[in-house]
Amino acid sequence: MNLFESITSALDCALKRDPSACVFGEDVGFGGVFRCTVGLQEKYGADRVFNTPLSEQGIAGFAIGLAVAGATPIAEMQFADYIFPAFDQIVNEAAKFRYRSGNLFDCGKLTIRAPCGAVGHGALYHSQSPEAYFAHTPGLKVVIPRGPFNAKGLLTACINDPNPCIFFEPKILYRSAIEEVPVGDYSLPLSQAEVLVEGSDITLVGWGTQVHVLREVVKLAQEKLKVNCELIDLRTILPWDEETIAKSVAKTGRLLIAHEAPLTGGFGAEIAASIQVSLITRAYY
Known part of the structure; x- marks a missing residue:
């Protein structure tokens, strides 16, 4: 698989494994800009894989609400550069939900995916690597894979993790990184270099x-x-x-x-x- 195919495989496994899992974001219903969600809506239905309005703050807020209600939301920001309108929702709501409620409530089953990094074109609004902003925030996990095998295993770990996770995908690797990747479900440990x-x-x-x-x-x-x-x-x-x-x-x-x-x-x-x-x-x- 190349990297975007491994992402699709991880999402496929998550949707199959967890009936409460939902994949949503701008244009994901027909496969997304980078084709990471191709075929998933046809397989799992438009109530579990669906497009959202062009509102990153709305995507994040909706994802937090789903997670608080007990579902497993997997939200896509079309580019990491446009995650900033959702910064308040992610940093002040998702990251702090468990702490401010005294561990009565949490949105731990939340995963946010976002393509990041330079590709040789795209200029200032499509080439940023914003991981350091979120690394300042207790309560979040931030993950960046190097290739298809790691991408599927680490994304699966994020989806299963009881904490909100941000999963940045280096977009230049979507088609250039190719590895043997198991078609079945597997995960790799987070916080382990x-x-x-x-x-x-x-x-x-x-x-x-x-x-x-x-x-x-x-x-x-x-x-x-x-x-x-x-x-x-x-x-x-x-x-x-x-x-x-x-x-x-x-x-x-x-x-x-x-x-x-x-x-x-x-x-x-x-x-x-x-x-x-x-x-x-x-x-x-």
Whole structure:
């Protein structure tokens, strides 16, 4: 499967497994802009897979209401760049619902999907990577896959998770990333980074599209500089797997982080600061 086909497969499995699951968003009824929902409305009906008005705030608010009522909403924002009108609903309602109600109520079965990242065109309104905004928010989980196998397993984990999750899909990988993917239902653990290449000289950390860039870096560094790199895919941005990265950097002594988002306030800064503190703590204690 390519990446968008693996997303379709994950949604198909979720709709089959959970009769309360619903998939909705702008144009998803006929497959969506990136074709991630092709055939699902025909298979499960227009009451479970349906189009919404062009209102991201409305999509998020409706999804929160469905989740509070006990259903499993899977909402699509057509582009991550347009998730910002729904920012208040996601950050002030979805993320805080359980806490402010004293754990009496929650909207934990909520998943929001959104295509993100650059594709070489699309300019400022179709190329953003906004994961750092949401990483500031307790109560959310933020996930970004690197390829089809991870995408299906991690999206399934988000749908099953008892917390609201945001699932960002690097749109440039929809057709360019192709892997063997099980057709059956499976999930991968959230908040667990994956060591893709073991090394001894430097740790490289990325997520989404940047993992593929870093794979090339690993190869070039070995061939041209005889530098042995360890490559880690973070996979979950929040809560992130600090232990795996700290353990790697304790071994290599060096860390390089690559992401597409803005440098200032990007999530790479959080990783850099946290790992430095972690290593200092390890050195003293």
